Amino acid sequence: MLSQFINWRTALAIIAIAIVSGTVFYSNYLSKKIAADERKKVNVWVQALKTRGNSTEPSAIELTNTITAENTAIPIIGTNEKDIPLGPNDYSNLDSNKVKSDSNYLKNKIEEFKNQHEPITVEISKDPLYINKYYYGDSALLKEVRYYPIVQLIIVALFIIITLITVSTRNKSTQNQVWAGMAKETAHQLGTPLSSLQGWVEMLKDNPQSEKIANEMAKDVDRLKLVSDRFGKIGSTPQLEEKNIVIQIEDMVAYIKRRATDKVNFSINSFNETEIIAMINAPLFDWVIENLLKNALDAMDGKGSIGINIKNEAANIIIDVKDSGKGISSQNIAKVFKPGFTTKKRGWGLGLSLSKRIIEQYHKGELFVKNSEPGKGTTFRIVLKK
Structure with missing residues (x-):
């Protein structure tokens, strides 16, 4: 039909x-x-x-x-x-x-x-x-009859707009539920092999010849547990706690730095403040910083500089992540946060989309591209309300 x-x-x-x-x-x-x-x-x-x-x-x-x-x-x-x-x-x-x-x-x-x-x-x-x-x-009656189609056109247009918004909202809600379900299922599926890996790591630690390998494996297992914990939190209301943003970012930069080449220079500027407190969910916030740093590394092809500025203002905490990479073209700036959009050969293009959702929905803040220029680099800005 x-x-x-x-x-x-x-x-x-x-x-x-x-x-x-x-x-x-x-x-x-x-x-x-x-x-x-x-x-x-x-x-x-x-x-x-x-x-x-x-x-x-x-x-x-x-x-x-x-x-x-x-x-x-x-x-x-x-x-x-x-x-x-x-x-x-x-x-x-x-x-x-x-x-x-x-x-x-x-x-x-x-x-x-x-x-x-x-x-x-x-x-x-x-x-x-x-x-x-x-x-x-x-007469007034004749005018009303002639204007009636315009009035009805406006009513029909409003009806269509409201219907489209309602359906779009419903579809987004369904899509969010699907993503949350997939994330939780991924976390659940990771749980069994992680438990097994932990057991094997403990057994390796008992062997003096394998102790060094076991310690390195333990770090990766802990990392996988953290990733599993992050996926398990998607779709749930996260618990926000007072955390020192400076320490959180320093720890994440240290983690990424160990996995970057010596040709990448990292710097953190907190304007002489060693403690800037914000209400965050630490695992999810770390995920956002990790995504931004990984994107910066990918944009620089193994060499360049990544700078993070943390500014403590009266009402907000401003975090700028700046890289010296290839930048983002003007036509792609509006797309970078859309699910599925990526310029990389691998990956699903979900990192920035999830990061934006974590900052804006869970932390009630903002994440956006502050500025970007092809060939000169990109600056992402996070705004957290105090």
């Missing part, structure tokens, strides 16, 4: 177009019908006015007065053949205060009515030929 090949967005757009198109056509039909009916009413009103002017019989005058009084919706202005307005008895449903205070009010209204309808002409006398013209405008 054709409907199977059309996604829900297309179907929603088709339904909206059908609703608006149907409304436009039907409103146009109604407005023409109302306009024709109003022209008949204006014609009757004009003829009644003419009859009242030519008759002296009380019954005829009373009838014409009744007819002219029934028009309470259609604005009318009577003029002579030169479009000069007649007396107050020859206009209806106009603002009498403006008629008295504004000398151009009737003139402007005549020009407005000319653009809306052809005037109705009345021959007053044949010899000499004397003709009155009656200009009239749209």
